[in-house]
Amino acid sequence: MGRRRWVGAGLGAVLVGAVGVGLVVAPAGASAAPVLPPVSPEDLVSSVMTADRQPFAGEVEVDNALGLPAVPGVPQLANGTSSVRVWSGGEGRGRVALPSSDGERTLVSDGTTRWAYDSRDRTATRAPAGEGRPDNADNQDPTTAATQAIATLRQSSTVAVDGTAEVAGRAAYQLVLTPLPTERTLLREVRVAVDAETRQPLQLTVLAQGSGEPALQVGFSEIAYGPQDPSLFTFTPPPGTTVRDAPARGDRPDRPEGDQGQRVGDGWDTVIVGRAPQGQPGQQPDGQQPEGQLPEGQQPEGAPDLSALGTPVSGPWGSGRVITTAVATVIVTADGRIAAGAVPQQVLTEALAR
Amino acid sequence: MTTLETRTPTRTTAPLGRLAAAEVRWVLRRPRTLVLLGLLALVPVAIGVGIALTGGPGDGDRDGPGLVAAVAGNGLVLPIAAMGLALTLLLPLTVATASADALAGEASHGTLRGLLLAPVGRTRLVVMKAVGVVTVAVLAVLLVAVVGVITGLVVVGGPSGTMITLSGTTLGLGEALGRVLLVAAWTVVQLLAVAAVALAVSAFTEHPLVVLAAVLGGLIVFGVLAAIPSLEWLQPLLLTSGWSAGTDALRDPLPLDGLVSSTGRALVYLVLGVGITVWRMRRRDG
Structure with missing residues (x-):
């Protein structure tokens, strides 16, 4: 009898706790879709x-x-x-x-x-x-x-x-x-x-x-x-703040004019083929290097180290690394080209081979 | 005969205030309570002196990541940062010690038997014991806050008694102290949740160490559970997952969501802990 009461009390406590926490944290329940006049x-x-x-x-x-x-x-x-x-x-x-x-x-x-x-x-x-x-x-x-x-x-x-x-x-x-x-x-x-x-x-x-x-x-x-x-x-820089002026848009050093990339295809399978900014990885002399053997000190400050990402690929278009995400694929080739799009890898390689 | 009748005691209960005062005096006379409170007061002093010695912002290397870096040259952030740091382990340790002594400690000395035999309601006994624990919790948090404000203003200094928020706005002294008070109140509620759970454990055992081990072990287990990505669904149930909300008081405009939800969660733990304690103490034999 005693044990039963203990078990009951324990279960009760757990239940109260679960319900309580649930009430506290549960988001407002999903309500039915509202009725609205149709619109084109x-x-x-x-x-x-x-x-x-x-x-x-x-x-x-x-x-x-x-x-x-x-x-x-x-x-x-x-x-x-x-x-x-x-x-x-x-x-x-x-x-x-x-x-x-x-x-x-x-x-x-x-x-x-x-x-x-x-x-x-x-x-x-x-x-x-x-x-x-x-x-x-x-x-x-x-x-x-x-x-x-x-x-x-x-x-x-x-x-x-x-x-x-x-x-x-x-x-x-x-x-x-x-x-x-x-x-x-x-x-x-x-x-x-x-x-x-x-x-x-x-x-x-x-x-x-x-x-x-x-x-x-x-x-x-x-x-x-x-x-x-x-x-x-309004914003007033608080005391002790370093105030900087943002560089003007035209002054960005690593973006030469006319190098904004070239569009291949249209609609959803548009692929942008561009050139990686100077001095970035992907310009390694031999892109076939396996991971972990990249020479140090070649990356400029602040440039993202793309070479550590992705998996190596090669094809008739050359070789490089492919970075796959849920919605987009990016190929950075060994000779410094970048192809990106919301497309499977094959579409990218076709665009690169063009 | 008539004189005897007038002498008949009409009051059947001791005044609550006197009982509470006796309990508080009893708790505060314990050397371990005083030592823990003293250590807690040292937390903001240590942070403040450390930051004052290593230099303020703009010295290149910052004092490392975290809220402590925001204290440099911004003294009124110190009490909030200190309360945040102490809440991770030191403050729970303090209230757990008080809770362990309240019931399990008495049981291990054999003095709980006397209290249980006394013609006093069991619920009243729990309330009196809880008063002692609450006093320790409030004192501990206030100590960190007050010493933090003083250290922040005197040792760290700041832009003429103002607080720079994380959003880059500047708050006046009054509003800054209001924020400190808000965090203090929020911290007390979080601590009371810990204390209630500790009291519940304390009601079941006669070994004070079990209470300490359960509370600190529980906090560490919560930390581990929160770090496992596949157990993300568990986060809303963990008391500790809301403990980063104290930082929100440094944002402007003040976001209340995190503070409110973590307070709600703490209240659930509080109700559960107190309920289990009362339920157990009503049935406990010396």
Whole structure:
């Protein structure tokens, strides 16, 4: 009898604990898809382009399963989930906070100046806003632009508004792009959730072939529209901060003009073939070297060491290393060419052989 | 006859305040409690002096990664960093010691029998013992916070009594102290969750060491479980997985999500621990 009571009490305690923790941590249950009036893809896209950008504050969750190699300093790129806090004040003003466990990177734009602050080394980088960004205020009518954009997409994909969803507590339309069966791509579909009321994109989901889970999902987990505190969009470097001016776009040393890469193919199986920046690995004198025997001291400061990544491949086009992720493939050849695309390896080698 | 009747004691219970004061005096007179509190006060002093000696920011090599690096030249971050560091092991050790002494310690001395035989409700006994543990927890956290603020302002210094947040904004002294107070309160709640579990273990054993081993071992096991990627689903159940939320107080605007969810989790542990303790003590034989 005594033992029975003990077992019962133990089970009860476990149950209470499980339920309690579950209640505390469980996210709000998935609710049924909201009912919204039907809308055509053209109307949806044009309404997104014409919509007024309202001020908002929100939290964006990045769920990354791209399989990218870990890049130091940008934990958001590696597999896993991370969250980003975003504030927008309209008129080009905004604030983004990228928290890490013991620091934070903050990006602030007050409409004329952009600041990037890193709490780890306490540096603030200043850049004039708008520079290097194409003028979005085209004279073109957004409705025409939307129709044209959809028409271009329709050459290679199926565009549809596929039902509705609830994202961050907002009713949203789901715009779905699916590659036509003739496209040789790693992607299965791309979904964009658009807020039914404010017509602001809320979530982007990229699904790859052969996987039910999204390869990448970026979307608001929380969003609140409304006027924001203007002090959020100003930045004064705190005392003890090193202030730097960002190098102007044209001054980037390792990007010669006209070397932006060449496009091979179109639609979903576009391959970009370019040349690796000078002095980068991939320019090793003999690319056949096995891993781990690369001569040291050849990499310039800051250049990513691509030679340690991927697996060696060779073919009629030469030899190099292939880096495969869930949604894209990259080949870095021994003679310094780079081919990249959301395509299987074979399409890349065909493009390189051209 | 009438005089005798007026002398009949009308009160059947001892005043709560007096009992609590007696328990607190009893707890605070233990040398081990005082030694642990003294050691805790040394944590912010050690960090502050270390940073003051190795130099502030801009000296090329930083003081290493972590929140401690943010303390350099920014003294008011020191109490928050110190509480974060102490919460990993020292603070739980302190409350676990107090909890172990409260029930298991009394049992090992044979004094618990007297308390159980006394005409005092068992629940009241647990409450009184809990008061002693709560006092130790609050004192320990306040000590780290206050010594941290003083050390931060005096030894480390800062930009004229302001706090630079991780987001690059500057907070005035009042708001900075508010943030320190918020982290202190949050830390106390987390510690009370540890203490409640420790009391529950303490109610089952008469060896104080078992309590210490269970609590510290449990914390280490939680750390190991949290580090295994395939057990990621377990994270929301672990008390320790919310303990990085203290850093959120250094962000601006203040994100409350992490602090609230970890507090909720701590409250679940607290309720469970207290419930099991009361349930066990109502049935315990000396």
